Amino acid sequence: xxxxxxxxxxxxxxxxxxxxxxxxxxxxxxxxxDCPLTSAQAHSIAEETNVEVLDRNxxxxxxxxxxxxxQVGRLQVELASLRYELPRLHKKFEGLSRIxxxxxxxxxxxxxxxxxxxxxxxxxxxxxxxxxxxxRQRQLSRRRRQERGVPVVSIVGYTNSGKSTLFNRMTASEVxxxxxxxxxxxxxxxxxxxxxxxxxxxxxxxxxxxDLPRELMQAxxxxxxxxxxxxxxxxxxxxxxxxxxxxxxxxHQILESLDLHRLPRLVVYNKCDRxxxxxxxxxxxxxxxxxxxxxxxxxxxxxxxxxxRSLWPxxxxxxxxxxxx
Numbered sequence: 001x002x003x004x005x006x007x008x009x010x011x012x013x014x015x016x017x018x019x020x021x022x023x024x025x026x027x028x029x030x031x032x033x034d035c036p037l038t039s040a041q042a043h044s045i046a047e048e049t050n051v052e053v054l055d056r057n058x059x060x061x062x063x064x065x066x067x068x069x070x071q072v073g074r075l076q077v078e079l080a081s082l083r084y085e086l087p088r089l090h091k092k093f094e095g096l097s098r099i100x101x102x103x104x105x106x107x108x109x110x111x112x113x114x115x116x117x118x119x120x121x122x123x124x125x126x127x128x129x130x131x132x133x134x135x136r137q138r139q140l141s142r143r144r145r146q147e148r149g150v151p152v153v154s155i156v157g158y159t160n161s162g163k164s165t166l167f168n169r170m171t172a173s174e175v176x177x178x179x180x181x182x183x184x185x186x187x188x189x190x191x192x193x194x195x196x197x198x199x200x201x202x203x204x205x206x207x208x209x210x211d212l213p214r215e216l217m218q219a220x221x222x223x224x225x226x227x228x229x230x231x232x233x234x235x236x237x238x239x240x241x242x243x244x245x246x247x248x249x250x251x252h253q254i255l256e257s258l259d260l261h262r263l264p265r266l267v268v269y270n271k272c273d274r275x276x277x278x279x280x281x282x283x284x285x286x287x288x289x290x291x292x293x294x295x296x297x298x299x300x301x302x303x304x305x306x307x308x309r310s311l312w313p314x315x316x317x318x319x320x321x322x323x324x325x
Contacts, residue, residue, distance in 0.1 A: 270292060
C-alpha cells in the first residue's frame with residue numbers, strides 16, 4: 001500500500017525484486033502492468049527483469065489489433081496505436097542519441113528521431129483523413145435512415161457481456177460472437193420488423209471497458225458517435241461476472257463522457273440460465289430490469305416486446321422479422 005507510485009519503476013524495490021524472481025521462475029516472456037506506464041518506466045522495468053514490458057493500454061491496443069476485421073476498424077486501431085506511440089518514441093532512439101550526440105549537440109540519433117516522428121505524424125494525418133471519409137459515408141447513411149423515420153436501438157455494455165450473441169438471437173443473424181474481450185469492434189446493424197410498417201434498426205457496438213485509453217476513445221470516436229443516433233439503449237449486463245456492478249458503473253461513466261447518459265436506457269441482465277449455478281436469487285418486477293439468456297433465448301421475446309412497447313407505446317407487438325438495414 002504505497003502512498004504513491006515509484007517514479008522510475010512504478011513498484012517498490014521489494015516488488016521489483018519479486019517480479020525479477022517470478023519472471024525468471026516462470027520463464028515469462030512478458031510482464032503486463034494494469035496501469036499506464038511511461039516509456040522510461042517500461043524501459044527501466046525491462047532492463048531489471050530482462051522481459052518485455054507492456055502496460056494496460058498497450059495490451060488493449062494489441063487485442064483491438066487482433067479483433068479488427070473491417071477496413072475502418074483496422075484504420076482506427078492503427079491510429080490509436082500511433083497516437084499512443086508518438087510521445088514515447090524517444091526511448092527507441094535514446095541509445096543512438098547518447099552515442100553520437102554530445103551536450104548541446106544535434107547528433108544523428110536526434111535527427112533520426114525527428115524523421116521518424118514526422119513520418120508517424122504524416123501517417124496519423126493520412127489515417128485521420130481516411131477515417132473522416134468513412135465517417136461522412138456513415139453520416140449520409142444515418143441521414144437517410146432518419147429521413148425514412150426508422151428508429152435505431154443500440155446494444156451497449158461492458159466488453160464480453162454477450163452483446164453479439166444477444167444481437168444474433170434478436171435478429172436471427174450470424175455476427176461473430178465469441179467468449180473474447182472486444183470480439184466486436186465494428187458496428188453491425190439489422191432491421192427488426194414487427195409488421196404494419198413498424199420496424200427499427202438494431203445496432204451491435206464495440207464493448208466498453210473501465211478507464212478506456214484516451215487514444216482509443218479518440219480513434220473510435222466516429223464509431224461511438226453512431227450511438228447518438230439511437231432513440232433507445234439496451235444496456236446488457238453480464239450477471240455471471242462477479243464485478244458486474246462495477247462494470248455497470250463503468251458503462252454509465254463512458255456514456256456520460258459521450259454525453260449519451262440522457263438517452264432512454266433499458267437495463268437487461270444476461271445469462272439468467274445460470275442463476276442456479278451462480279447461486280443468485282432474483283425477483284422479476286414489471287418495471288424492473290429484464291433477465292434474459294442470449295445463449296438459450298430465454299426471455300428474448302419479452303425483451304423484443306418491451307422494445308416495441310417503448311417505441312410504439314399505443315400499439316401491440318406483432319411477429320417480428322429481421323433483415324439487413
